[in-house]
Amino acid sequence: MPNPAHTESRNPVKRRGGRRLLAVLALPAALLLGLGLYWFQPWKLWQDATVHESLPAASPSAAAPPTTRSPAEGAPGTAPATPQTLAQGTLISHEHTTTGTAKLIRLPDGSHTLRLENLDTSNGPDLRVWLTDAPVKEGTAGWRVFDDGAYVSLGKLKGNKGDQNYAIPAGVNPSDYGSVTIWCDRFDVSFGAAALTTV
Known part of the structure; x- marks a missing residue:
């Protein structure tokens, strides 16, 4: 026992x-x-950052206005006196529901900016705004194509909602890129994207 x-x-x-x-x-x-x-950073999915920026009159790092040729007159002139939308597209959803409009705008000083209007997407870690040469595809087939070719990062996404501007560096030719994506750099995936069509 x-x-x-x-x-x-x-x-x-x-x-x-x-x-x-x-x-x-x-x-x-x-x-x-x-x-x-x-x-x-899962808490970001429940945190919104709203940004409302006016269209800039000129880029902060702009060079002198370039000489242009007026299509109507066929004569040399200066850059337009008001901002001009050169191309635009509607954002579609990829990994996260995304809506809004992307516009490629030429400012009066000859510089360019990418403008996101009425943006509404999810917040997330390390989100960037990219100009790319990749085609915009619907569904999961389009989630990861944007780092396959040429792209230019315009910086961190300022907010997941609202109207915001992203200056395009002076050495970048916007016509080399036909799409824009809100890109999660941490997980290499697109939250949403838009094909830019000439206006």
Whole structure:
């Protein structure tokens, strides 16, 4: 017959060993959870950042106005006195529901800006605005095509809602790119995109 005193003396040892094991397992689990939260940042899906920017009169880093030729007169002239929309397109949804309009605009000083109007998409980690030469495809086939060819990052997405402007660097020829994407650089996926059609 077992000795009760002997049995009771072993139980605390087992309990202490179990606690130590739990403590050892809890540390890496907490680290993994922290890394996962940092990487995915799921709370951003419930946080909106709304930006309302007016159309700029000129790019902050613009050069002198280039000489242009008027199609009507066939004579040299200066850049138009008002902003001109050169191309535009409607944003379609990719990994996240996305709506709004993308416009490629030439400013009076000859510089260019990409304007997103009435944008509505999800927030997320490391979102960028890209000009690309990739075709815009519906559905999952279009989620990951935008880093396959040429692209130019215009910077971080300022907000997941509203109207916002993204200056196009002076050395970039906008006509080399036919689409725009809201690109999640962390997971290499498009939230939404638009094909730019000449106006």
